[in-house]
Amino acid sequence: MDRLFHARGQGLPDVLRLRAGGGLVLPDAVCRPGDAGEVAALLERCSLDGIRMIPWGGGTSVTGGVNIPSGPEPVVSADLSELAGLVDLDVRSGLATFDAGTTGPQVEAALEPHGLTLGHFPQSWELSTVGGWIATRSSGQESMGYGRIDDLVAGLELVSPAGRLALQATPGTAAGPELRRLVTGSEGRFGVITRATLRVRPRPEARVVTAALLRSWNDGLEVVRELVQAGVPLTMARLSDAAETQVAMAIGLASSRLGGVLRRYLDLRRIGEEACLLLFGTDGEPWTVRSTLSCARSVIRRHRGAILGASPGRKWLADRFRHPYLRDALLDRGFVTDTFETAATWSQVDEVRATVSTAVDAALDQFGEKTILLCHVSHPYRDGTSLYFTFFFRSVADPEENISRWATAKRAATEALVASGATLSHHHGVGSWHAPWLEAEIGPLGRDILSIVAGRLDPRQILNPHVLTDPTDRLEE
Amino acid sequence: MDRLFHARGQGLPDVLRLRAGGGLVLPDAVCRPGDAGEVAALLERCSLDGIRMIPWGGGTSVTGGVNIPSGPEPVVSADLSELAGLVDLDVRSGLATFDAGTTGPQVEAALEPHGLTLGHFPQSWELSTVGGWIATRSSGQESMGYGRIDDLVAGLELVSPAGRLALQATPGTAAGPELRRLVTGSEGRFGVITRATLRVRPRPEARVVTAALLRSWNDGLEVVRELVQAGVPLTMARLSDAAETQVAMAIGLASSRLGGVLRRYLDLRRIGEEACLLLFGTDGEPWTVRSTLSCARSVIRRHRGAILGASPGRKWLADRFRHPYLRDALLDRGFVTDTFETAATWSQVDEVRATVSTAVDAALDQFGEKTILLCHVSHPYRDGTSLYFTFFFRSVADPEENISRWATAKRAATEALVASGATLSHHHGVGSWHAPWLEAEIGPLGRDILSIVAGRLDPRQILNPHVLTDPTDRLEE
Numbered sequence: 001m002d003r004l005f006h007a008r009g010q011g012l013p014d015v016l017r018l019r020a021g022g023g024l025v026l027p028d029a030v031c032r033p034g035d036a037g038e039v040a041a042l043l044e045r046c047s048l049d050g051i052r053m054i055p056w057g058g059g060t061s062v063t064g065g066v067n068i069p070s071g072p073e074p075v076v077s078a079d080l081s082e083l084a085g086l087v088d089l090d091v092r093s094g095l096a097t098f099d100a101g102t103t104g105p106q107v108e109a110a111l112e113p114h115g116l117t118l119g120h121f122p123q124s125w126e127l128s129t130v131g132g133w134i135a136t137r138s139s140g141q142e143s144m145g146y147g148r149i150d151d152l153v154a155g156l157e158l159v160s161p162a163g164r165l166a167l168q169a170t171p172g173t174a175a176g177p178e179l180r181r182l183v184t185g186s187e188g189r190f191g192v193i194t195r196a197t198l199r200v201r202p203r204p205e206a207r208v209v210t211a212a213l214l215r216s217w218n219d220g221l222e223v224v225r226e227l228v229q230a231g232v233p234l235t236m237a238r239l240s241d242a243a244e245t246q247v248a249m250a251i252g253l254a255s256s257r258l259g260g261v262l263r264r265y266l267d268l269r270r271i272g273e274e275a276c277l278l279l280f281g282t283d284g285e286p287w288t289v290r291s292t293l294s295c296a297r298s299v300i301r302r303h304r305g306a307i308l309g310a311s312p313g314r315k316w317l318a319d320r321f322r323h324p325y326l327r328d329a330l331l332d333r334g335f336v337t338d339t340f341e342t343a344a345t346w347s348q349v350d351e352v353r354a355t356v357s358t359a360v361d362a363a364l365d366q367f368g369e370k371t372i373l374l375c376h377v378s379h380p381y382r383d384g385t386s387l388y389f390t391f392f393f394r395s396v397a398d399p400e401e402n403i404s405r406w407a408t409a410k411r412a413a414t415e416a417l418v419a420s421g422a423t424l425s426h427h428h429g430v431g432s433w434h435a436p437w438l439e440a441e442i443g444p445l446g447r448d449i450l451s452i453v454a455g456r457l458d459p460r461q462i463l464n465p466h467v468l469t470d471p472t473d474r475l476e477e
Numbered sequence: 478m479d480r481l482f483h484a485r486g487q488g489l490p491d492v493l494r495l496r497a498g499g500g501l502v503l504p505d506a507v508c509r510p511g512d513a514g515e516v517a518a519l520l521e522r523c524s525l526d527g528i529r530m531i532p533w534g535g536g537t538s539v540t541g542g543v544n545i546p547s548g549p550e551p552v553v554s555a556d557l558s559e560l561a562g563l564v565d566l567d568v569r570s571g572l573a574t575f576d577a578g579t580t581g582p583q584v585e586a587a588l589e590p591h592g593l594t595l596g597h598f599p600q601s602w603e604l605s606t607v608g609g610w611i612a613t614r615s616s617g618q619e620s621m622g623y624g625r626i627d628d629l630v631a632g633l634e635l636v637s638p639a640g641r642l643a644l645q646a647t648p649g650t651a652a653g654p655e656l657r658r659l660v661t662g663s664e665g666r667f668g669v670i671t672r673a674t675l676r677v678r679p680r681p682e683a684r685v686v687t688a689a690l691l692r693s694w695n696d697g698l699e700v701v702r703e704l705v706q707a708g709v710p711l712t713m714a715r716l717s718d719a720a721e722t723q724v725a726m727a728i729g730l731a732s733s734r735l736g737g738v739l740r741r742y743l744d745l746r747r748i749g750e751e752a753c754l755l756l757f758g759t760d761g762e763p764w765t766v767r768s769t770l771s772c773a774r775s776v777i778r779r780h781r782g783a784i785l786g787a788s789p790g791r792k793w794l795a796d797r798f799r800h801p802y803l804r805d806a807l808l809d810r811g812f813v814t815d816t817f818e819t820a821a822t823w824s825q826v827d828e829v830r831a832t833v834s835t836a837v838d839a840a841l842d843q844f845g846e847k848t849i850l851l852c853h854v855s856h857p858y859r860d861g862t863s864l865y866f867t868f869f870f871r872s873v874a875d876p877e878e879n880i881s882r883w884a885t886a887k888r889a890a891t892e893a894l895v896a897s898g899a900t901l902s903h904h905h906g907v908g909s910w911h912a913p914w915l916e917a918e919i920g921p922l923g924r925d926i927l928s929i930v931a932g933r934l935d936p937r938q939i940l941n942p943h944v945l946t947d948p949t950d951r952l953e954e
Contacts, residue, residue, distance in 0.1 A: 165919075165920055165926075171821070172856060173903060174900075174903055175662075175907055175911075177927065184654065184655065229679075284708075346571075382648075383571050421645060423647045423651075427649075434652075441645075443644075456926065468653055
């Protein structure tokens with residue numbers, strides 16, 4: 001059971017294979033190092049004996065990042081759950097040092113008695129870990145206020161087969177290129193992240209997410225762009241397109257407020273089928289929360305949006321870590337569903353969405369299947385935003401055929417992203433599934449830089465050699 | 478004259494040697510490539526013939542970063558002033574693409590007609606360039622609001638002897654390690670930065686810098702820490718220690734307001750000799766400026782500070798790019814002066830300042846010279862702040878002896894910084910003068926990573942081999 005549990009991450013083909021019970025490659029052993037010294041000893045032993053090692057945080061990769069590669073070499077999964085906990089807390093500087101295997105809830109539980117929070121809430125928060133967040137360049141749902149994990153890492157420690165790289169916490173530095181940012185996103189190729197010093201903040205007194213309906217996707221985009229470019233201190237803004245808005249209504253996110261009175265109100269404001277749901281929120285002292293939300297509402301009203309109030313936001317906050325589990329329920333009902341995401345500049349957003357939709361439609365059309373594609377904006381920046389896509393198609397009896405259809409859609413989507421100049425991933429990472437397209441984004445020289453650094457830190461190439469720089473298409477493995 | 482102008486940067490020994498007229502190594506040629514193709518051709522030719530090439534932006538390095546190394550190889554200075562100008566402007570996304578040789582004033586002049594600003598104002602702004610800012614990980618005086626150059630770079634292009642690395646603009650990405658941040662701070666070792674896409678913002682309607690006096694350095698530190706950790710949206714905060722405050726008063730920064738009435742007011746508030754001057758400012762719409770400053774003032778009053786008003790701030794804004802020229806006037810009057818800087822977490826700040834002061838005092842005491850050391854905090858972050866030091870000592874007739882005394886003090890200061898866990902530099906960079914200490918900060922493995930990347934991109938090691946990773950002490954060269 002332990003080996004099976006560590007065989008794969010949480011991507012769609014992972015779940016399909018686990019449900020079908022076939023096509024699984026298991027690690028030969030699962031190890032649980034208890035400190036950085038044991039990580040180093042394990043790396044040394046694996047290097048000597050040519051054993052591959054896959055670092056394992058929460059196992060929530062949706063990019064094939066922790067999957068056990070097939071091949072003749074023995075493979076060890078290095079589960080970091082025993083290398084966990086708060087190591088040091090500098091309240092004055094707002095810096096908390098955690099061992100890498102600490103999960104999201106463990107981080108917040110350790111900070112809570114000190115009145116502090118990290119504020120990093122990726123959808124995988126319940127299971128994922130400090131080390132995993134850094135290795136995959138994670139972004140939390142409130143990154144608009146708290147920043148990406150890239151911004152939250154003040155210092156870190158990496159244990160590689162070639163030795164230890166310890167980068168102390170510093171608020172800002174010009175001491176050469178930023179090696180912390182080279183380790184961040186290295187997905188286990190450069191070594192095992194064993195410890196990190198993270199920037200923490202006072203725990204907010206209040207957290208409010210509230211909702212509005214905009215007349216159209218374009219109105220919504222303008223609102224979000226204006227809010228972020230004007231520096232309105234929101235911690236999150238999430239704009240669903242019309243299709244996703246309909247689904248959100250149907251699953252009850254906003255239904256409690258959609259009684260007859262509200263419907264008449266929306267009709268009055270000419271908000272119809274093209275309406276797009278905007279969730280926006282902030283946290284802090286109650287009076288700053290009120291003033292920030294009031295400022296956001298005035299922008300929304302100027303764009304003729306309708307304010308829905310806090311009920312949909314409360315529901316979203318309550319359910320935000322539960323949405324991924326809908327996938328299993330949908331599979332039970334005969335639908336395959338998956339998500340992918342990207343980021344693009346504000347000027348690119350429209351074209352990226354259109355190109356990607358067309359590509360996924362065309363890919364599934366080959367099988368005579370219609371798809372439903374939903375899209376939302378969720379991590380806005382001054383210069384652009386993330387775009388998150390969810391697609392559905394009817395499943396067939398043969399799991400291999402479902403995987404093959406998924407892979408066809410995934411390839412089409414990824415090629416469309418790269419061709420339209422959007423990034424390969426905003427927060428899921430590269431893993432093995434996106435790796436064949438990384439060169440299209442960073443060029444052959446960029447890929448080569450990653451390879452030679454990996455070669456220096458891990459000369460025997462025992463650590464995750466199938467992720468990041470490996471051009472092999474492993475979508476159907 | 479052209480070769481002489483490109484022989485050295487603007488560090489103290491550079492100025493001393495230029496004034497003395499001896500000990501100068503000149504480049505064998507100065508080239509001015511007009512586009513990225515010409516940069517590539519120049520690199521190819523230099524690689525083939527074993528000619529060293531020193532990229533030259535504004536020539537304002539104070540770390541020996543553009544100095545021509547002595548040695549048998551011919552050396553070309555690659556002046557990028559003809560590779561300048563606004564290449565592309567995406568107003569919707571707030572992204573402006575500049576060629577690397579564009580200077581600060583050229584950047585702002587190109588953005589001004591569009592109602593935009595970059596907001597990056599290092600003290601060298603009048604002369605320094607986009608490429609130089611990125612190569613040295615520059616930080617502007619308003620980085621508290623606009624961010625460091627690291628944060629402003631959305632995309633960039635590097636031309637290296639091994640080829641071109643083009644990283645498109647993206648608002649946020651998880652597509653592997655952040656190569657933009659590997660190029661940022663590479664100080665010419667990896668190639669020539671030829672172009673960058675920078676994040677720009679609407680030009681603020683108002684910019685106000687105002688002043689206060691705190692009773693002590695510790696009171697001042699608490700105020701600055703509280704302001705930044707509470708997220709008060711200032712764009713700058715600069716706290717001088719008591720010694721620097723006295724100098725600021727003496728040179729008139731605050732004197733216009735220090736009439737008899739004010740003196741009585743300060744006495745009443747028990748603000749005496751230990752008083753520390755705080756300049757703080759923000760920009761934006763007039764009403765947000767007012768509310769931000771009012772919020773800052775309430776924090777200052779809570780710490781029993783005295784508000785001085787806007788006159789010292791206006792003077793600082795008017796003179797902020799002129800302060801470095803004081804060095805020449807002081808040299809004319811028989812005083813050697815230099816500055817160095819670092820950053821440390823809030824918990825480290827006090828010890829770093831004490832350790833560094835003692836080290837510089839002891840170093841100059843060897844020559845029977847007293848030093849005056851001034852210190853200020855100027856780029857605060859949630860987790861810490863930069864610390865900027867200015868020191869003075871009496872010059873002697875022999876310029877070599879002045880350089881030797883300076884080098885002794887500089888070595889002592891740098892060793893003290895590194896030993897106390899502070900970073901080697903917050904914004905001056907590494908250059909050749911700090912390079913011997915870089916390994917103490919990033920470890921042998923960190924230094925090795927930089928070396929192998931440099932080796933891959935510049936196999937013949939023609940580009941600035943004396944900076945960043947070279948352990949040779951060149952302070953007295």
